[in-house]
Amino acid sequence: MARRFLIGCALIFMALFLLIPLLAVFGEALRKGIAVYFAAITEPSALSAIRLTLTVALISVPLNLVFGVAAAWAIAKFNFRGKSTLITLIDLPFAISPVIAGLMFILLFGANGWLGGFLRAHHLRIVFAFPGIVLATTFVTFPFIARELIPVMQSQGNADEETALTLGATGWQTFWRVTLPNIRWGLLYGVLLCNARAMGEFGAVSVVSGRVRGVTATMPLHVEILYNDYNYAAAFAVASLLALLALLTLAGKSFLEWRQPELRRTGHARDRTSRGEM
Amino acid sequence: MDVYAAPRPRRVLPGFGLTLGYTMVYLCLLVLIPLSAVFIRSLGGGWLHFYQAVTAPRVLASLRLSFGASLAAALVNSVFGAIIAWVLVRYRFPFKRAADAMVDLPFALPTAVAGIALTALYAPSGWLGRALAAWGIKVAFTPLGIVVALTFIGLPFVVRTLQPVIEDLDREVEQAAETLGASPLQTFRRVLLPVLWPPMLTGFALAFARAVGEYGSVIFIAGNMPKFTEIAPLLIVTKLEQFDYEGAAAIAVVMMVLSFAIMLGINALQNWAVTRHGER
Numbered sequence: 281m282a283r284r285f286l287i288g289c290a291l292i293f294m295a296l297f298l299l300i301p302l303l304a305v306f307g308e309a310l311r312k313g314i315a316v317y318f319a320a321i322t323e324p325s326a327l328s329a330i331r332l333t334l335t336v337a338l339i340s341v342p343l344n345l346v347f348g349v350a351a352a353w354a355i356a357k358f359n360f361r362g363k364s365t366l367i368t369l370i371d372l373p374f375a376i377s378p379v380i381a382g383l384m385f386i387l388l389f390g391a392n393g394w395l396g397g398f399l400r401a402h403h404l405r406i407v408f409a410f411p412g413i414v415l416a417t418t419f420v421t422f423p424f425i426a427r428e429l430i431p432v433m434q435s436q437g438n439a440d441e442e443t444a445l446t447l448g449a450t451g452w453q454t455f456w457r458v459t460l461p462n463i464r465w466g467l468l469y470g471v472l473l474c475n476a477r478a479m480g481e482f483g484a485v486s487v488v489s490g491r492v493r494g495v496t497a498t499m500p501l502h503v504e505i506l507y508n509d510y511n512y513a514a515a516f517a518v519a520s521l522l523a524l525l526a527l528l529t530l531a532g533k534s535f536l537e538w539r540q541p542e543l544r545r546t547g548h549a550r551d552r553t554s555r556g557e558m
Numbered sequence: 559m560d561v562y563a564a565p566r567p568r569r570v571l572p573g574f575g576l577t578l579g580y581t582m583v584y585l586c587l588l589v590l591i592p593l594s595a596v597f598i599r600s601l602g603g604g605w606l607h608f609y610q611a612v613t614a615p616r617v618l619a620s621l622r623l624s625f626g627a628s629l630a631a632a633l634v635n636s637v638f639g640a641i642i643a644w645v646l647v648r649y650r651f652p653f654k655r656a657a658d659a660m661v662d663l664p665f666a667l668p669t670a671v672a673g674i675a676l677t678a679l680y681a682p683s684g685w686l687g688r689a690l691a692a693w694g695i696k697v698a699f700t701p702l703g704i705v706v707a708l709t710f711i712g713l714p715f716v717v718r719t720l721q722p723v724i725e726d727l728d729r730e731v732e733q734a735a736e737t738l739g740a741s742p743l744q745t746f747r748r749v750l751l752p753v754l755w756p757p758m759l760t761g762f763a764l765a766f767a768r769a770v771g772e773y774g775s776v777i778f779i780a781g782n783m784p785k786f787t788e789i790a791p792l793l794i795v796t797k798l799e800q801f802d803y804e805g806a807a808a809i810a811v812v813m814m815v816l817s818f819a820i821m822l823g824i825n826a827l828q829n830w831a832v833t834r835h836g837e838r
Contacts, residue, residue, distance in 0.1 A: 282742055283649055290645040291657070293638045296686075297710050298663050301675040304685070308678050347584045354577040366581070372589055375817070377771025379791035380810045383798065384592035387599045392803050394595065419588055442570055451572035473665075480668025482774035487795060500670040500774070507674050507778065516678075519671040526666035533666075534659045 305523045308516035320506075320514035321521060328495075329502035329518070332413070336498060337478040340418040344474055345467075348425030353459075356433035357441070367430070373422045381419050382487025385412055408490035413498065416484035421477045425470035428543075432466030433459075435542065465540040472536070476529040480522055596814075600807035611808040616784050617793060621812065624790040627701055628769035631708035636762045639716025640754065646717070647724040661717050664710055669774025676707055677778040699781030704789065707775040712765030719761035723754065756831050763824040770817050 310317055320326060351370060355363060373381065387393050389406035399406060406412050440462060444454040460467075482500040489496045497505060499522055506515035537544045601608055611617065645651075646658050664672065680687045680697040687698055697703045727750075735745045773791040780787040790813055797806035 286641055287645050287649055287651055289638070290642040291651075294642060294657060294660060297706075297713060298660050300686070301672060301679060301710065302663065302667070304675045304679050305671060308675075347581065350577040350584075351581040353573060354581055357571050358574050358578075360574075360578070366585075369585060369589065370581075372593070375767060375821075376593070377773065377791050377810075377813065379773045379794050380596065380771065380814065383794055383806055383810055384596055386798060387595040387803060387807060388592055390803070392801060415588075419592070422588060438571060445570065445572075454571075455573075476666050480666075480671070482668060482670040483772075483791065486773075487798065500668045503670050503674065512678070515674060519668075519674060522668045522671050526663065526668070526671075529666040530659050530662055533662065534655075 320517035352429035378483030412488035424474035428470035632766035643720035673778035715764035716761030
């Protein structure tokens, strides 16, 4: 009795808040027919939004990947003072509103910002242009890969690397041939989550972009522009591409968790410790 | 307990200076320096200007709305998130794996997409909005719509925090309570709730913190009427568009300080609970 009631409650709530909104995206996108749908996702400003989103992710994700590996190496392999403070600081972007993230870069690089005069004198543009979008995206996705890699590297310990070094491998050889293969699933997991957020980020990018259609509009911003123009079918058509990306991300995440069950567990262990540091 | 501290006194491995140095430089350039700009700039017009900026009626109304709606959404998520976590761990039913994967949808779906989808559903002409309008309930373009969007955003936090705790529960304790004649409600209240509420509080805190800063999913469904459905992050954007950088930074500082204070409070409550009950 209680069992049925609880399952019913859970499924109704999930249907109402998760499944129906997801289906609504595809339903609204296809409402005016498949021809309108394809026209909306192949018109020039949509294509340039797709290109911009892919380019931004292609820069932001590798930046955070290098950072994530470096941070995880330092934090997981060595002991030093202030380590837990450093971990808290790495998590900081998760606690900051995306709008505040955008605001930070406007305050630094905007017309009235600290470096605004210098940038104008040298005819450089950062905010309301491509570099600002990359900066904002990199900021909001900053912790993703580091967070996944730290517990993975920690659980593996240093024994493999020490053996390699004793056998005469150089530091780089050890990293490429021993560490990297060991952490590859965790790395992929972090990249997957980082990429989903990088391609979907709206608030921070919206603040720094200036939203020029076909120039500085990423896919989520393009959705907003179309929506505010009352062009709902087109807005939902582009949105459906982002929803597909979300579904692919969830599928990839489930696959990696099935392949490497510790990924799920380390994630939870991290949540437990983050409680102590919050 | 610090699980990150590896018990390695000697530094055998190379690369410590390089990786830590790179981490620090990257962190400073991308996070710490830009963030300090917000705090410094908020006082750029002096204390009086800061005070006036954050106590303007429109700003106070937006802060009240942001924190109030986030509180409501986090409470809804605590209850339903706990039920979902319980059902996903304890019961077997069709499509369970798919349901489990779906819980992460709010993490994966871009917020703007969630925003327009919820608006299309809950608008007066929408599928759910029409049904609710028959009952006299308006969701889209009211504070209730904001709560709906923030509930969507915060759901995974509570479920994912509670799932491992429920997995680790010892069923024998529940069975013992039942054998000793406890009703299901008594078992829940006396046996389960004392263990489950600290992680529920963690999930609540995470969902709340995320909701306070949320922008993309809210602005479409909110209607954005000043003093009624205008959230604080949107007011920051408005101030920026009017080139009132100091005002925008001032609201940002108040938001961050308030969130931080609430997190500290929840953390203290948890520590008190843990020492009092001696659990975990």
